[in-house]
Amino acid sequence: MTTSVAIVTGASQGIGRATAIRLARDFTTLVLVARSRDKLEAVAEEIQKQGREVLVIEADLADPAVPGKVVEETQARFGRIDALLNIAGAVPQIDLFEMTDAQWDAGFGLKLHGARRLTMAAWPALKESKGSVVLISGNSAQFPKASYAAVGTINAAIVALAKAFSDCGIEDGVQVNSVLPGPVMTGRRRSYLEHWAPLHGMSVEDATTKFPKDAGIARYGEPEEIAELMAFLVSPRARWMTGSVLRMDGGEVKSI
Structure with missing residues (x-):
């Protein structure tokens, strides 16, 4: 099998963990990125049991210097990047009038800007491999409420960012989609x-x-169900899908 490399952020737990484990069926090499090394090592051990190579990178993607270093380390070790799955970023559900500037900045810093910087840093390698990118958002992007204003606002920004990247990708041969999970x-x-x-x-x-x-x-929903959708999006079967916004929420959003 030809070497194929996927980077998964937020891979230490939840949807990121499930996605990394699922992708081990399709990719020979996984690069796992998150802030908890102990949890990442546990995920890496599961993937290695499938005969796959794993690189663990303990890092905080909210730090502007980190995304470039993640890409540099990945390319130095494996020489390519075929898929990037931006999953990192938990945003607190706090009432609109109670959110502080620091909490807003933290939410945007990791989930939006972390994904933006990492995708930009990886873009030349993805362009070379004609690779795929997925940015995870959330169905609150389509109905932000006062009780979780930051979640909805940041998720909406993620969808817009994915659309912009997908537009660049049409010419560069890079596929970009976003996924909106419901309650998982x-x-x-x-x-x-x-x-x-x-x-x-x-x-x-x-x-x-x-x-x-x-x-x-x-x-x-279960993390493994979202992971199946993520795996499909970076597979050859979904190659003509780009700029798509895919909702998987058990029917929570009732609008067309």
Whole structure:
């Protein structure tokens, strides 16, 4: 099999972890980027069991100097980049009038600017390989509310950024798409439910049923389900898809 290299950010947990493990079926080499080395090493161990080569990079993509270093280290080790999956970036759900400038800056700094800088740094290599990029957003991009204004605003910016990159990619031969997950049962969401439920006199199991029902969906999504969509987008089967905004949310968004 010809060497193929995929960079996955936010790979230490949640959707990023699931995506990295899923991509090991299609790529010979995975570069895992996140802030927690211990968690990354655990993911790397799972991938190595599939006979794949893994490079772990402990880094904070909010630092403007980091994306270039990630690309330099990847190319020095493997000489190419075939896919980039920008998944890093958790944005706090805080009321619009309670968000501080620092919290706004932190959200934009990692999820938007981290993805922007890394995609730009990787672009020459992706242009050479005719590679693929995915930027993960969220379905709140299409219905921002006061209770999670930053999440919706930053996610909308991610979609716009992906559209701009895809326009460049038409000429350069780089495929770019964005994915909008709905409510997914990640470790972070599970921790939230474990904190929220007893405060409201509910079991975690009841809370896990309540929130999807309130959102008008049957259940929470699983990280592995989003990972399958991500893997499809960077596969040859999806090659003519570019500039697309794909929502996977269990039917939460009711508009056309």
